[in-house]
Amino acid sequence: MKSFLRILIVFFAVCGLIAGLSGPEVYASPPVAPAKDAERDALVALYQDTDGNNWTNNRNWLSNASLDSWHGVTTDRNGRVVELDLSENELNGTIPSELGNLSYLVDLDLSQNQLSGPIPSELGNLNSLEVLSLYANRLSGGLPSELGNLSNLEVLALFENNLRGTVPLELAELKNLSLLILSDNQLSGSIPSDLSKLTNLEWLYLSDNRLSGTIPSELGNFPTLERMVLWGNQLSGRIPAELGNLTNLTRLQLGANKLSGSIPPELGHLTNLESLSLWGNELSGIVPPDLENLTGLTQLYLADNRLNGCLPEIWRDIEDSDLDDVGLQFCSDRDVLITLYESTDGDNWLENDNWLSRRPIGEWYGVTVDDGGRVIGLYLSENELSGTIPPELGYLTKLEELDLSKNQLRRTIPPELGNLSKLTLLFLYSNQLSGPIPEELSNSSKLEQLVLSWNRLDGMIPLELSELPELEMLVLSGNRLSGTVPSELGNLTKLKGLALHVNRLIGKIPVELNKLSGLEWLYLADNRLTGCVPGVWQGVRENDLDEVDLPICTDEDALIALYQATDGDNWLSNQNWLSNRPIGTWYGVITDENDRVIELDLSENELNGTIPSDLGHLTFLEYLHLSENQLNGTIPSALGVLSNLIELSLWGNELTGPIPPELGRLANLEMLHLGNNELSGTIPTEFDSLINLEELGLYSNKLTGVIPVELGNLTNLEWLSLTENRLSGPIPPKLGKLTNLTALYLGQNELSGTIPPELGNLTKLVTLFLHSNQLSGEIPSELGNLAKLTGLSLWGNRLTGSVPPELGNLTQLAGLGLADNNLSGDIPPELGKLSKLEQLYLSGNRLEGCVPAIWETLKAMTSRILSCRSASPQLRQLRHLRQLQRSSPPPIFSKRSRRQ
Structure with a gap:
């Protein structure tokens, strides 16, 4: 392997493609049988x-x-x-x-x-x-x-x-592949999106082939990728914005294809990038100002596209580039302001003092600059600007406040304004702007005030606006917006003011807006909204709810919605439901002294249908148990507003789709069981906020991706089951910090890498199941520290080396499964201390030596062991030791409803 890498380094150095690569460790071979004639024959x-x-x-x-x-x-x-x-x-x-x-x-x-x-x-x-x-x-x-x-x-x-x-x-x-180099062949077809499963990949070279189709967005999931070289194919479509997630990338070469659309501003996140090649495509639009962040670029090729605008000033000193052939000028803040002046009839502004003069731009009317002369504020409200907003404003990368309100600006809002990553205020209200609200505005993640009211904007409210975590004021009133109010707006938890009145919005007010508990003013009238108004809004100081003419949502409304959505007439028990009796007498419902629902337990009750988002109105709910029914559809993100929830149990249904990351907001949650469903997607990293969680069961689903390292923050966790999914990648060593853990089930996945020795810190662990994965390396001797362990299942992996003698310290062990690995060497005599062993599974290895003598005296013994020769025949005689079960254990629920 070292010789190959040495040659590969030389080869790529000659081609000018590599800066360096360190060699691997020398492998160590286990003892094996003598060479066979077949090898010489080969x-x-x-x-x-x-x-x-x-x-x-x-x-x-x-x-x-x-x-x-x-x-x-x-x-x-x-x-x-x-x-x-x-x-x-x-x-x-x-x-x-x-x-x-x-x-x-x-x-x-x-x-x-x-x-x-x-x-x-x-x-x-x-x-x-x-x-x-x-x-x-x-x-x-x-x-x-x-x-x-x-x-x-x-x-x-x-x-x-x-x-x-x-x-x-x-x-x-x-799964262990780090370099995949297939360049300079005649390969055709599309790039398989499944390549994203190669979580250890560092180099992906597919250049100079005949590949077609789009670049899969899944390629943005490589956590360790350093080089992506796809030039010289027939790839088409847009460059996926997800490539901006590849923060370790040093080389991105997509030239000489048929790629179209604009350059994603997300590429500006690739701050380690040294080489960027996009030449010879059909790319259009401006060069995103975000690419100004690529300060380490030494090689840049953009020619032979249809780009416009100007180039970041910082690129002027890149020597290895084709920027002279791109046909664009380098842009300064002064150039951008001149473009604005020309686009909005600056000669006829009410005030244009010093504009276009040689005086510093900080002296131009309405312009504020920082100590370095960069524009940070632009205030031209009520100044008779007419014309269009130029996309070049996106190059004012230091801009913090932009106020062009009360003018005669028309046409669309340039999506390039989303490149203004430092923007906190955007006022464009009272103009004649039309078209949709650009979803790209969500890239201005520091935005606090967004006011676009009293224009002619149409289309739907972009879901992406929910990605503005600092937003305090959202004013979209007086436009022609249609569709529903996005439930995602509930993520704007810092919002103090929301105005959506005088539009064409329809549908129910989303339950998720219950999370907007800090609202000080709210305007929704003159739309066609239905349903009910979240009760939390009754205390909003300024509102037009009387004009909205909708009732306040009640707990009874939420329960009725559940009954109707899950075929309540055919429940096993529906006593008092839909009657005039207090809801606290309805089957499975418990209320507090104020008749607010605090517990809902309808487990094993033949519920059939979907979970309605209306349950999010049960804002006092502490216990929700809907397990072992026939529920389908997705888990509503609205459950993430139930801030008082302590237990959430939905296991044993037919639920599909991803796990809502909003569940990570349930800070009081102690038990979360979603196992035995059909859930897909990844485990939300937002779960790291569930600091009170004691039980987490996501077993028997279709979850993919890696085990989030953030789960290691859940230090109160006692029970964790992720078994029987499609999880890949390594076991995070940080799980070794979960020192309260008594059961860890990670079996029947596609996990790779070594078993972290840090798991030896889990001294309260009783059960450790890692079987049926692709784990490699040796069994850590640190597992011998788990003195309370009664079940250890490591079978069906690719473990090598010998059985650690330290496992003999596990004197409480009743089940040991090491079968179907590549273990070798003698069975340690220390295992003779395992006097409580009842289940043993060692076959499918290359173990040698003697069976511990103590196993002959076990009480469960029913057949006589032969005298000590080799392990294999003797192990076949241990009929009294029941074979360790391959199936995952049934879920253990130490907590149930308070009614039980």
Whole structure:
């Protein structure tokens, strides 16, 4: 592997594509059986099929000398071939399928030869392979899907060949892959979105092929990606904004494709970027001012597009660029102000003192600058501006306040205003602006006051406005806005003023707006709203709720909505529901002394339908149990407003969709059980706010992505089950901080990496299930610290090394599952201390030595163990030890409704 990386570094350095790469640690091979004839036969086949007599170096090949003396062959201490490096050796011919018999091979490097023909599918049998380097040959045919079986592969370098066909979906199974280099072939089809599962990927090179379709937005999910090189294909569509999430990226090369649309301002988040190449596409619009943040750029190519506007001043000193060919000028704040003057008939403004003069722009009427002369305020209200707002205003990257209200501005609001990342105030009210409200305004994340009222704006209120966490004033009244009021506006928890009156809004007032408890003024009249008004708004000082003519929402309304949405007539028990009796007498309902609902328990009651968002009006609710029913649809985000909630149990239903991140706002929550559903998406990182949580059950769903490291902040957690999902990536070492944990279930996922030794800090742990994943490395000896452990299940992984003798300290252990791994060595005699062991599963390993004598005296013994020879036959005699169950444990609910 080291030799491959050394050659790869040299190759890319010559091509000008790499700045450096450090080599990996030298591998250590476990003791194995002596070399078999099959390995020698495989090497002989390679020699014969590739004209070995004419190799540059064929020292000792076909001789009787040991294999490790053959040129390019490295063996382990048992004589098994672990490395084959014949790069730059004039191999001419085809790769024989017999190489698939080198079962201990870790590094295969046949690069820079004259090899032709297909890549043998048998290479997919090399389970130990970490590096496969066949680049710079004449290989043809398709990429074998069997390469997806190489679970330990870290480097796949097949560039500079004649490979055809598509990129196999199976490559997404290579969880340990760090370098994927398929450039300079003839690959076609689309880029598989599943490649985003390669959470350890650092380099993705697919350039100079015939790939088509769009760039999958999922490629923005790579947490460790440093290089994305896709130039020279036929890719089309927009550049995904999600690529802005790749904060480790140093090289982004998308040139010579057919990409269209604008350059996403999110690329400005890539502050580690050194090389950006977007040349030769069909990109349009201005160069986003956000790209001014890319201060480390040393290489920049943007020519042969249809870009307009101007270029960030900071790029003027980049030497390796084609900016002279882009046809755009570098822009200063003065240039932007001049453009505004010209676009809005500045000669006829009421006041234009010093504009266009040579005086400092800080002396121009309405302009405020900072100590560095950058514009921070622009105040031209009531100044007879007529015309359009130029998109170039987006280049005033220091601008904090923009007031162009009470003028005659027309046409649309430029989306480029969303590039003003420091903007806190935007007043455009009382103009003649039309068109939709740009969703890009949500990029101005510091915005506190947004007033766009009394224009001719149409379309829907953008959901993205809910992403303005500092917003205190939102005024959109007096326009032609239609559609419903977005429930997401409930995320604007700092909002003090909301005005949506005199529009064409319809539908119910979203329950989620209950979260706007700090409102001081509210105007909603002159729309076509229905339903009821959140009770929390009764205390708003200034409002027009009397004109809205809607009733205040009650707890009874919320319960009726639940009854109707879940086929209440056919519940197992619906005693008193919909009657005139107090709601505290309705089945499953408990109220406080003020008749506010504090508990709702309808578990196992044949509820069939969806959970209505109206439940968000039960603002005093502390316990909500709807488990073991037939509920479907999504979990309403409105449940996130139930700030008094202590227990939420929805397990055992048919719920789908993502877990609402709004549940992370339930700061009083102690129990959250959503298991046994069909939930998808990722585990919300917002859960790190659930500091009182003691039980979290998300088992038996379809959750993907990684286990959020933020879960390590939930230090009160006692029970955590994520088993039977599709979670990938490593087990966060931070889980070792959950020192109150008694049960940890992570089995039956796609987790990779090593078992964190930090789990040994969980000294209260009784159950630890990590089975049926893709975990590798050795079993940490620190697990021997878990003295209270009664169940340890690690079977069905890729664990190597020996069984730690420290496991003998687990004297309370009743079940031990280590089967179906790659464990080797003797069974430690210390395991003889496990006198309470009832369940044992060790098969599918390479264990040797003797069975601990103490196991002969176990009370559960029913058959006699043979005298000590080797582990394998004796383990087959341990019939008294019941095989450790493969299924995940049933959910344990230590807390239920207070009624039980």
